[in-house]
Amino acid sequence: MELPKEEYIYVEENGCKTTYCTMRQKALHTIGLNSGHTSRRLYTRHGKKYYKPYRNYFCGNDKDLDKLVEAGYMERSLEIAHGEKNYTYWFNRTGLDWLGAQIGIIIRDEEN
Template identity: 80%
Template sequence: MELPKEEYTYVEENGSRITYCTMRQKALHTIGLNSCHVGRRLYTRHGKKYYKPYRNYFCGRDKDLDKLVEAGYMECLTEIKHGEKTCTYWFNRIGLDWMSKQLGIHIYDEEN
């Protein structure tokens, strides 16, 4: 399984441009790699890039993230909140290693 190269896809419908998030954007968002905290958490040492996530979770239901759970890269906790089924997703160590290879960045565990 590979992450798409784009974070977003754009579709024209009825004269409107609609933006959809790809699996890449959702995975990056899960560990906070596409936010304002990147500057102080992403660094280069001896020519290699490293990233220490400040979070590792995504709340809601998502078909793309369900595929990552099925592949063994993420875990999911399903709960019923306000009568609606919701999930909290997070990357396990296998998933963080997979993302590291996909992005060419060593990703630490957020707890280490």
């Protein structure tokens, strides 16, 4: 499985422009790599890029992330609140290694 190269897809229909998030954007968002905290947590040592996530979760129902769960890269837990069914997704160690290989960095565990 490969991540798409772009984070967003832009579609124009009937004069309206719609933006869709790709699996890449959702994966990067899960570990906080596309947020304002990136500069503190992305660093280079001995010519290799490293990233230490400040979080590792995504809440909601998402078909793209369900594919990553099926592939063995993410885990999820079911939560029911006010009659609504939602999941919390997170990358396991295999998934962090896979994501790092996809984007060319080494991703450390968020607690270490």
